[in-house]
Amino acid sequence: MSKQSSDNNVDTNDLHDQFDDVWGNPRGWKSLTIVNHTTVGIRFMLTGLGFFLFGGLLAMLVRTQLALPGYDFLEPDMYNQIFTMHGTVMMFLFAVPMMEGLAVYLIPKMLGARDLVFPRLSALGYWCYLFGGLILCASLLLGIAPKAGWFMYTPLSSAVHTPGPNSDFWLIGITFVEISAVSAGVELVVSILRTRAEGMALHKMPIYAWYILVMAMMIVVGFPPLILGSILLELERAAGLPFFEVARGGDPILWQHLFWLFGHPEVYIIFLPAAGIVSTLLPVFCQRPLVGYRWVVLAILTTGFISFGLWVHHMFTVGIPQLAQAFFSAASMLVAIPTGVQVFAWIATLWLGRPVYHVPMLWLVGFLVIFVCGGLTGVMLALVPFDWQVHDTHFVVAHMHYVLVGGMFFPLLAGIYYWLPHFSGRMPSMRLGKWGFWLVFIGFNVTFLIMHWTGLMGMPRRIYTYQTGLGWDLPNLISSVGSFIMAIGIATVLLDIVLHFRFGQPADNNPWKADTLEWSTHLPPSPYNFVSLPPVRTRHPLWEEPDLGERIDRGDFALTVIDHGRRETWGVEPLTGKVREIVHLPGNSWLPFIAAAFIAFTCLGLLSKHYWVALAASLVAVLALLRWSWENGAHPLAAPDARVQPGEPPLHSRTCDGPGLWGMGVTLLANGALYLSLLFGWFYLWTVSPNWQVPDAPVFDQRVLLASALALTAAVLWQRPVLRRLRRGEGEPSALLTCFAGVATLGLLHAALLLWAILGGDLAPRATAHDAVVLVMLGYSLLHGVLAAVLSGLQALRVHYGYVCAKTPYEPLVVEQLWQYNLAVLWISYFCLVLFPPTFGGL
Numbered sequence: 001m002s003k004q005s006s007d008n009n010v011d012t013n014d015l016h017d018q019f020d021d022v023w024g025n026p027r028g029w030k031s032l033t034i035v036n037h038t039t040v041g042i043r044f045m046l047t048g049l050g051f052f053l054f055g056g057l058l059a060m061l062v063r064t065q066l067a068l069p070g071y072d073f074l075e076p077d078m079y080n081q082i083f084t085m086h087g088t089v090m091m092f093l094f095a096v097p098m099m100e101g102l103a104v105y106l107i108p109k110m111l112g113a114r115d116l117v118f119p120r121l122s123a124l125g126y127w128c129y130l131f132g133g134l135i136l137c138a139s140l141l142l143g144i145a146p147k148a149g150w151f152m153y154t155p156l157s158s159a160v161h162t163p164g165p166n167s168d169f170w171l172i173g174i175t176f177v178e179i180s181a182v183s184a185g186v187e188l189v190v191s192i193l194r195t196r197a198e199g200m201a202l203h204k205m206p207i208y209a210w211y212i213l214v215m216a217m218m219i220v221v222g223f224p225p226l227i228l229g230s231i232l233l234e235l236e237r238a239a240g241l242p243f244f245e246v247a248r249g250g251d252p253i254l255w256q257h258l259f260w261l262f263g264h265p266e267v268y269i270i271f272l273p274a275a276g277i278v279s280t281l282l283p284v285f286c287q288r289p290l291v292g293y294r295w296v297v298l299a300i301l302t303t304g305f306i307s308f309g310l311w312v313h314h315m316f317t318v319g320i321p322q323l324a325q326a327f328f329s330a331a332s333m334l335v336a337i338p339t340g341v342q343v344f345a346w347i348a349t350l351w352l353g354r355p356v357y358h359v360p361m362l363w364l365v366g367f368l369v370i371f372v373c374g375g376l377t378g379v380m381l382a383l384v385p386f387d388w389q390v391h392d393t394h395f396v397v398a399h400m401h402y403v404l405v406g407g408m409f410f411p412l413l414a415g416i417y418y419w420l421p422h423f424s425g426r427m428p429s430m431r432l433g434k435w436g437f438w439l440v441f442i443g444f445n446v447t448f449l450i451m452h453w454t455g456l457m458g459m460p461r462r463i464y465t466y467q468t469g470l471g472w473d474l475p476n477l478i479s480s481v482g483s484f485i486m487a488i489g490i491a492t493v494l495l496d497i498v499l500h501f502r503f504g505q506p507a508d509n510n511p512w513k514a515d516t517l518e519w520s521t522h523l524p525p526s527p528y529n530f531v532s533l534p535p536v537r538t539r540h541p542l543w544e545e546p547d548l549g550e551r552i553d554r555g556d557f558a559l560t561v562i563d564h565g566r567r568e569t570w571g572v573e574p575l576t577g578k579v580r581e582i583v584h585l586p587g588n589s590w591l592p593f594i595a596a597a598f599i600a601f602t603c604l605g606l607l608s609k610h611y612w613v614a615l616a617a618s619l620v621a622v623l624a625l626l627r628w629s630w631e632n633g634a635h636p637l638a639a640p641d642a643r644v645q646p647g648e649p650p651l652h653s654r655t656c657d658g659p660g661l662w663g664m665g666v667t668l669l670a671n672g673a674l675y676l677s678l679l680f681g682w683f684y685l686w687t688v689s690p691n692w693q694v695p696d697a698p699v700f701d702q703r704v705l706l707a708s709a710l711a712l713t714a715a716v717l718w719q720r721p722v723l724r725r726l727r728r729g730e731g732e733p734s735a736l737l738t739c740f741a742g743v744a745t746l747g748l749l750h751a752a753l754l755l756w757a758i759l760g761g762d763l764a765p766r767a768t769a770h771d772a773v774v775l776v777m778l779g780y781s782l783l784h785g786v787l788a789a790v791l792s793g794l795q796a797l798r799v800h801y802g803y804v805c806a807k808t809p810y811e812p813l814v815v816e817q818l819w820q821y822n823l824a825v826l827w828i829s830y831f832c833l834v835l836f837p838p839t840f841g842g843l
Helices: 012-023 028-033 037-066 076-111 119-141 166-194 207-239 252-286 293-309 322-334 336-352 359-382 384-390 394-424 430-456 473-503 548-554 591-607 611-630 659-688 702-727 733-759 769-801 810-835
Strands: 567-572 579-585
Touching: 037 076, 037 119, 037 473, 076 119, 076 166, 076 207, 076 252, 076 394, 119 166, 119 591, 166 207, 166 591, 166 659, 207 252, 207 293, 207 659, 207 769, 252 293, 252 336, 252 359, 252 394, 252 659, 293 322, 293 336, 322 336, 322 359, 322 384, 336 359, 359 384, 359 394, 359 430, 394 430, 394 473, 430 473, 591 611, 611 769, 659 769, 659 810, 702 733, 702 769, 702 810, 733 769, 733 810, 769 810
Parallel strands: none
Antiparallel strands: 567 579
16 A cells, blocks of 8 residues: 655644644634544534433432422423433433444544544534434424323324324434434445554454444344334324324234334434443553453344344333243243353453453443343342332343443443543543542432332332322332432532643643544544554554554554545455445535424424425435535545545445445345334234224235336336346446436336326225234335436436446446335335235135
């Protein structure tokens, strides 16, 4: 690889100035255009902190109401809103976004990259998170917040039992926020696999990156079931489609399945990045490598896999068959094995090392104590007879907080203290830090340890008051006092962090003597992280080469030429870390902010029932996203100069396997999880719902659906040989233009036939759940068909402008994946809706 350094008489300061010109962040209103991962990650974390404080205030109101029997501090309706919003804010607006924000900030620095692979996607994710969270929280200030619980069980959350916009705020706001989570998940998966330092094979990655990779994949697969459930429930509330209403063929238990298909993996989505912090920090403060690196990686992968087989763990009391209860009970206990592997690795690292008990270590030890206790009660709840006794009591509340607060919040604060010098360039205070830890630790255990006892005495969850004489008076008062102690501890921690930015001692480079690459950057880091990209041959680069940061800063390594105006980082092979292309990254842009803002207007239009406003806003958002897609690849704004230095690989847009292919693949994986959840709902209702009504005759013209599928098949087959030649570097522009225009036309024909099948049939989606599911399945393919046709039309236009040709074959290969996905989905739907025997009374 080429090296540009002092050997070429390039002054180091001049080199950094050149990089600042290309990578620097604007100020004022233009700061809304920033897409750099450092800024976006910090924005995620600061916004998450704001939502955490809001959710914590709601928790204090709940504990105040429950401190005394018969207390009327809060009215029942307001208590239900506050209770629902507390759980919603902490689970959806704090825990996952905070962990994703920290990962967005750290992952490129740990992997030796200059940015994440899709910077504008990160920015879009942040703005969706911010706007969605504000819409959701505004509902409480307006007195119309959701009040059916943070899990929104039907039929309590349906229009009959919860009229008004309360539940709609949850369904629409959470779906909006989930766009952010899935966007960050796609971003992190592709960045970890494709943009590491040269030579950083998978088995040499920092352990934190393994945790984030599995977490991000779980988000990609685990969040779509909740998104689908929210869409279906909102369609039921707004349009009367009866997915969860028994009388018309639905089933409210379907919501629980969809919710917990997301909800139990969510626990591990929160826990795994926190455990990654523990596995990263313990070796640093013990000054020895993590014991059992390979075993820990295997445990991470196993935990992610098993977590998707546990969702019925939350549904033991709803009447599922005993065989299913036994299976899910065993699976719930099985997940303790990989978790135990990690715990023993941590204990062995402590045992074999020489721990130094700085403030981060206090939080790690507190985590070990609390999380192990939470794990033990989790095994208890995995036993069906015990779960029957304590289900929906304060015992479950206590267990959940021990697992989530102990498993996420304590490691998070350990990580915040550890990386504080990275954010500020200053060291944290030992005195205030210890006071904050002990107040939180004592307050937490006083609050929630006693809740196990009140739960065993039968105190239900979600009650706003209780009578005296039940034995709950003193335990609830103690819990409430403990919550205020914990709040004082958190205030102390926040005061310590704020004061540290002003009065903290300046930090040396790598002040903790850490081993990972993020400590080789400046403190605080520059927007480009590394002025030169070093090769990495070991898991502990800074222990092997302590002066690596100085060499990076001098420009001793690769990709130091910046006069072309591109933002660049390495693209590597996923397994070996061998460099195979230069990934050129987009710069600052208004488009993510504009797209997110109009998606927010769409949500507001839906909430206010102004559907024309929602439609207009959604169209503007789509136009912004299409404009975003236009400035890619060989477009002059994306790559003003395509030349590379001698010996360097080509730009990714000039290859056939750039990161965008991986991004589309991972996005379609999330899309497929949503579609499979819809299929699950179709077969579940057919199997379980007592009033599932199968029509005697088809409710749409099956021949039209077959014609639509054949048109889609023809489109895929037409472009396949053309794209095969394109991969070989062949293909005349006129042939490409004809192909993409023709494929787009076939795509529109396919969509028109689908629309004909929907509108020309006898569908009665408000009358039966059967027809409602059919409508959603056909509508799903219709939307995807229109999208694929539009994208292929844009490819034809890009051929005309010279942005796509034999030398720049990248983009059509990305779009091809969408066509293949649409084809598979439509034929599966055709089988389910036409060929499956029970569909129209065949059995």
